[in-house]
Amino acid sequence: MSANAGSRTDRRPAADPCAGLPRLASVTSPDAVVLEELRISYGATVALDGLSFAVPAGGVTALLGPNGAGKTSTVEICEGYRRPDSGRVRVWGLDPQRDGAALRSRVGVMLQDGGIYASARALPMLRHLASFYADPLDVDDLAARLGLDSVRATYRRMSGGEKQRLALACAVVGRPDLVFLDEPSAGMDPQTRLAAWDLVEQLRRDGVTVVLTTHLMDEAERLADRVVIVDHGRVVAEGSPAGLTAGLEVLTFGATPGLDLAGLSARLPAGSTVLETRPGHYRVEGDVGPATLSAIGEWCSTHGVLPRELTTGRRSLEDVFLDLTGRELRP
Amino acid sequence: MTTSSSSPGGLAPRPGAAPRSRILAAQTGAEIRMTLRNGEQLLLTLVIPVLLLVGLSHLPADVVGHSPAIDAVTPGILALAVISTAFTGLAIATGFERRYGVLTLLGATPLGRSGLLVAKTLGVLAVEVAQVALIAVVAWLLGWQPVGSVPAAVVLLVLGTAAFASLGLLLAGTLRAEATLAVANGLYLLLIAVGGVVIPAGRLPATVEPLVSLLPSAALGQGLRDVLLHGESLPLGSVAVLLVWTAIGGVAASRTFRWS
Numbered sequence: 001m002s003a004n005a006g007s008r009t010d011r012r013p014a015a016d017p018c019a020g021l022p023r024l025a026s027v028t029s030p031d032a033v034v035l036e037e038l039r040i041s042y043g044a045t046v047a048l049d050g051l052s053f054a055v056p057a058g059g060v061t062a063l064l065g066p067n068g069a070g071k072t073s074t075v076e077i078c079e080g081y082r083r084p085d086s087g088r089v090r091v092w093g094l095d096p097q098r099d100g101a102a103l104r105s106r107v108g109v110m111l112q113d114g115g116i117y118a119s120a121r122a123l124p125m126l127r128h129l130a131s132f133y134a135d136p137l138d139v140d141d142l143a144a145r146l147g148l149d150s151v152r153a154t155y156r157r158m159s160g161g162e163k164q165r166l167a168l169a170c171a172v173v174g175r176p177d178l179v180f181l182d183e184p185s186a187g188m189d190p191q192t193r194l195a196a197w198d199l200v201e202q203l204r205r206d207g208v209t210v211v212l213t214t215h216l217m218d219e220a221e222r223l224a225d226r227v228v229i230v231d232h233g234r235v236v237a238e239g240s241p242a243g244l245t246a247g248l249e250v251l252t253f254g255a256t257p258g259l260d261l262a263g264l265s266a267r268l269p270a271g272s273t274v275l276e277t278r279p280g281h282y283r284v285e286g287d288v289g290p291a292t293l294s295a296i297g298e299w300c301s302t303h304g305v306l307p308r309e310l311t312t313g314r315r316s317l318e319d320v321f322l323d324l325t326g327r328e329l330r331p
Numbered sequence: 332m333t334t335s336s337s338s339p340g341g342l343a344p345r346p347g348a349a350p351r352s353r354i355l356a357a358q359t360g361a362e363i364r365m366t367l368r369n370g371e372q373l374l375l376t377l378v379i380p381v382l383l384l385v386g387l388s389h390l391p392a393d394v395v396g397h398s399p400a401i402d403a404v405t406p407g408i409l410a411l412a413v414i415s416t417a418f419t420g421l422a423i424a425t426g427f428e429r430r431y432g433v434l435t436l437l438g439a440t441p442l443g444r445s446g447l448l449v450a451k452t453l454g455v456l457a458v459e460v461a462q463v464a465l466i467a468v469v470a471w472l473l474g475w476q477p478v479g480s481v482p483a484a485v486v487l488l489v490l491g492t493a494a495f496a497s498l499g500l501l502l503a504g505t506l507r508a509e510a511t512l513a514v515a516n517g518l519y520l521l522l523i524a525v526g527g528v529v530i531p532a533g534r535l536p537a538t539v540e541p542l543v544s545l546l547p548s549a550a551l552g553q554g555l556r557d558v559l560l561h562g563e564s565l566p567l568g569s570v571a572v573l574l575v576w577t578a579i580g581g582v583a584a585s586r587t588f589r590w591s
Contacts, residue, residue, distance in 0.1 A: 079439055080439070081435060081438075081439075081590075081591065100443070101443060104348070104439060104440060104441050104443055105346050105347055105348035105441045106344070106346030106347075107439070109436065109439045111432050111435060111436055112432075113431065113432040114431060114432055114436075115431065115432035115433050115435055115436025115437075116431070116432075116433065116436070117365065117428070117431070117433055118427065118431060119365065119368070119369070128357060128361055129440060131349060131353065131354070131357040132348065132349055132354050132357065132440050132441045132442055133347060133348060133349055133441065134345075134347035134348060134349050135345040135347055137341070137342065138341075141341065170436065172342065174346065174440070174441075175342070175343070175344055175345040175346055175347075176344060176346055177344035177346050199342075202341075202342050203342050206341070206342040206343040206344070207343060207344060208342060208343075208344055
């Protein structure tokens with residue numbers, strides 16, 4: 001596993017999120033997925049409301065959004081399970097509805113609800129699916145990578161993590177060049193999640209295009225070359241994790257609750273704001289620079305306040321996400 | 332870690348489907364194995380029909396209305412075998428596969444939805460061949476001496492399979508899996524008792540007889556008795572009833588079937 005151990009801890013270079021990506025596929029192929037103005041409603045609920053984005057060939061694209069944002073509908077349309085009310089879908093240049101037969105041999109799918117026979121055991125199920133493909137992965141090797149080789153239980157008696165790993169294995173056993181993973185690490189324990197992430201990173205390195213839906217920021221930040229943030233059936237932002245969080249510095253510190261925010265704010269350089277996110281936790285956003293730091297220091301010294309755990313840094317993807325999608329709870 | 336190819340992670344894309352015949356053979360084999368390994372399915376498809384065959388063959392001739400009883404009972408048991416596999420077994424298995432997303436997943440593989448339907452059909456027919464063989468051997472040991480045309484009986488068995496499979500898929504594609512389980516088992520028992528399968532519709536109370544004889548169960552049971560017990564040629568009335576039910580079930584199922 002030595003080749004993979006490094007990638008687990010390495011952060012991808014911030015400047016060029018595509019560095020190290022196999023370029024061959026993107027030169028010779030069109031975009032893997034192109035979605036234009038997709039609209040779909042279920043009764044009175046508008047699930048997709050003019051959603052458009054493209055997934056370049058190669059690399060990992062994360063579809064990030066709160067519950068009910070339209071992530072699963074988007075993936076199901078790409079897989080040909082759903083027909084949009086209007087809009088255009090192309091997967092490898094083909095229409096999933098019309099050209100489903102051509103796409104089915106090259107697209108791998110991991111469903112949220114598994115899709116595996118309740119009575120099936122891991123290896124026989126993988127062997128069975130492998131028999132549908134001309135040149136499938138070696139089943140024993142794949143099972144060993146995901147720790148499924150020692151799982152003897154039937155699917156109905158597997159743990160949540162085992163079920164997820166088997167569903168992931170089923171999605172890739174046919175050597176697809178495009179994989180859709182719907183909430184791949186939902187219900188996974190930390191070990192299982194690392195194994196799954198490892199596999200996704202290997203797929204990416206081998207030139208497989210991966211589209212995954214998630215609402216986990218660390219998953220998107222860790223795996224994705226590109227993040228598409230979806231809310232209320234529309235794309236609200238897209239870009240690399242580094243690009244989405246660039247230029248947005250924050251400063252946080254702790255102090256006694258109830259500081260005079262208006263007074264502090266008046267001392268800060270123009271373009272920055274301060275708020276108390278939780279009692280005793282302060283957050284300065286906007287044009288945060290050295291002058292901000294010195295202004296806070298001065299104000300604190302005048303008012304006899306000792307800031308604790310003062311840190312500056314880039315906003316996290318979670319900050320961007322919550323700013324774009326709001327902080328209210330979703331049903 | 333072993334790598335199975337020159338790509339760093341051994342996962343480089345090499346998409347491509349296996350030959351269609353191999354895919355269908357693999358899925359048909361899986362369908363058959365799942366039926367034969369499932370205890371409840373075996374009870375339904377083999378144990379109950381054989382027990383009924385043995386039990387009913389020992390009834391007095393005046394109760395059955397024919398002597399020897401085995402000649403009158405066996406055609407009905409063959410009809411019951413078809414109902415158990417093509418209707419009850421198919422509906423329950425498909426209902427739960429739909430609930431667990433198996434239909435969705437397999438529909439996205441090179442097998443596809445049409446391939447899945449072909450494999451299910453072949454699987455049902457293969458299990459029925461095993462059922463008919465077992466029932467015929469047991470009945471023969473009990474003294475069964477069938478008359479009539481084997482091809483006509485086969486036509487009836489195939490038409491009965493079509494009618495009951497379309498009705499089974501109609502249930503599986505619309506109801507919740509638990510409801511499908513209950514309805515499919517309930518109808519199986521109800522049809523054994525009063526569906527004209529084993530007990531001819533003519534021996535039921537006169538008020539229900541005309542209604543029951545329009546059921547696919549009665550058409551199949553009576554058709555097989557007409558051929559194998561009375562030596563008649565292909566009974567066109569039974570054929571017509573089974574075709575109408577196939578059309579009703581087929582059209583309704585194809586319009587309402589939800590894959591997920």
